Amino acid sequence: MRVRITSENSEGKGAASVDVNNVQISVQQIEDVTVSVKAGATNIIVLEANFEHGVKTTQVESASSVSAARIYARTDNTIGQNQIELCRVIVPNGATAVTKEMIVLKYRVNRAVGVEFSNEISSTEERKAATPLAVKTLHDLVDTKAPLDSPHLSGTPTAPTASQGTNSTQIANTAFVKAAITALINGAPGTLDTLKEIAAAINNDPNFSTTINNALALKAPLASPRRSQVTPTAPTASQGTNSTQIATTAYVRAAISALVGSSPEALDTLNELAAALGNDPNFATTMTNALAGKQPLDATLTALASLATGANKLPYFTGKDTVAQTDLTSVGRDILAKTSILAVIQYLGLRELGTSGEKIPLLSTANTWSARQTFNGGITGALTGNADTATKLKTARTIGGVVFDGSANINLPGVNTTGNQNTTGNAATATKLATARNINGVKFDGSGDININTLVSRGRVTALSGSTQGAAGIQMYEAYNNSYPTTYGNVLHMKGASACW
Structure with missing residues (x-):
């Protein structure tokens, strides 16, 4: 599909101005231009001008690759720095021809030579002129604004909410007013949150304070009322009442009597x-603390307390919670002073006898036990013989020059540690000779088998026949011509070894 671009000029030769690299290029259309457009796209028809110092365009040199000016369609929704928009052709999908309704002039920039027209209403450039579209846009925008002097607002105008306590000419919105009223009410009950309700509560009396003060002047204060001319009375509460009811003198006297009860006169006051x-x-x-330091009453202790104490007396029980005393002699005191059974036995001049338990037979001569004896307390004195629990030899011995008494392991140099040891005889664990020997020229140290090839001169032997083989090894035979003893030469025979020729 194609669009023909023509000039509004009656002669068909319109002109436009394009800024290129800070240079204003004037372009004049001398004939209509046909531009190809695409379906399903917004085609922006642009006028492009090119200029660069020292570069020749097609205007001065037809062979140049730089076009001085051209009109073409862009579909990437962008406009180059050296281009101005002439119109837009919005072609829907499936369209087969361009209609008038598809052409949009709203975004066109009209630029006369030396003057640029702009649709922008916020531009500050002096060399741009406003298009009628820009003027109308600005006029429509002004119509939506309210005058500064006594504006008449419609719809639902809004304003910033001032902070509480603001007292100025700032506009108060509904949120500010609502917050101010809420602060004024400050949690008042619903029946007293309006001025009308409060006025009704004070009986619509504009002098309510004076009226109340006059009425109160005729009343006695509840706190510490002072009645100098009369004796006020009140009902007497029943005993046990515990409330804010006034207590009469009768109530107080009855309460004191109940408190004193039948206490003796010497203890009928708090002071007493x-x-x-x-x-x-x-x-x-x-x-409580004083009683905690006392011994509880006990029948046994009571019985002991009833005894008449005296010197050298020993109490003893004759029955349950029944005690008596007996004399304590100096011998008895000495025995009680001993700290061990052995000391008591020695004091009495006794010796232990027996063969069982903890008793040890008294041995004045050699004796033999038929069974093992256990001594828990140890044995004092000299012992002879072998002891199962001995930890070392009585007399140390020397092994390979190292002293050994049985109290610790020893190391033998040249045996289990590095060193020299003078050892003679056969070693059962030897695996090789200390010094290798030659056997028929072959080294032998005993660590493995060896093979020895022998060369044996056999002299005169009977010739071998068939598959008969000679002895293993290398052997030399004499060969005779015709008959013995004239030798013809020697023959070498080898078996069981490989040979290289």
Whole structure:
């Protein structure tokens, strides 16, 4: 599909201005131009001008690859720096021809020579002129604005919400007013949150404060009322009442009588009771602590306490919680002073006898036990013979020149540690000779088998026949011509070895 671009000029030769590299290029159309457009795309028809110092365009040199000016369609929704938009052709998918409705002139930039027209209403450039579209856009925008003097607003105008406490000419929106009223009410009940309700509550009395003050002047204060001319009375509450009801003198006297009860006269006041307790505010704690240091009553202790104490007397029990005393002699005191059974035995001049338990037979001469004896307390004195628990030899011995007493392992140099050891005889664990020997020219140290090839002169032998083989090894035979003893030469025979020729 194609679009023909022509000039509005009656002669068909319009002109336009294009800025190229800060240079204004004037382009004049001398004939109509046909431009190809694509279906399913927005085709922006642009006028492009090219200029660069020192570069020849097709205007001065037809062979140049740089076109001085051209009109073509762009579909990438961009306009180059050296281009101006002439119109837009919006072709829907499936269209087969371009219609008038597809051509949009809204975005066209009209530029006369030396003047650029712009649709922008916010431009500050002096060399741009406003198009009628820009003027109309600005006019429509002004119509939507309210005058500064006594504006009449419609719809739902809004304004910033001032902070509470603001007192100025700033506009108060509904949020500000609502917050101010809420702060004024400050949680008042629903029945008293309007001025009308409050006025009704004070009986619509504009002098409510004076009226109330005059009425209060005729009343006695509830706190510490002072009645100098009369004796006020009140109902007497029943005993046990515990409330804010006034207590009459009768109620107080009855309460005191109930408190004193039948206490003796010497203890019927708090002062007398305090004196009886030693003026101790912690009397109960004092008594508890004092009793904690006492021995509880016990029948056995009571029986012991009933004894008449005396020197050298020993108490003893004759029955349950029944005690008596007996004399304690100096011998008895000495025995009680001993700290061990052995000391008691020695004091009494006794010796232990027996063969069982913890008793050890008294041995004045050699004796033999038929069974093993266990001594838990150890044995004191000299012992002879072998001891199962001995940890070392009585007399140390030397092994390979190293002292050994059995108390620790020893190391033998040249045996289990590095060193020299003078050892003679056969070693059962030897695996090779210390010094290798030659056997028929072959090294032998005993660590493995060896093969020895022998060369044996056999002299005169009977010739071998058939598959008969000679002895293993290398052998030399004499060969005779015709008959013995005239030798013809020697023959070498080899078996069991490989040979290289």
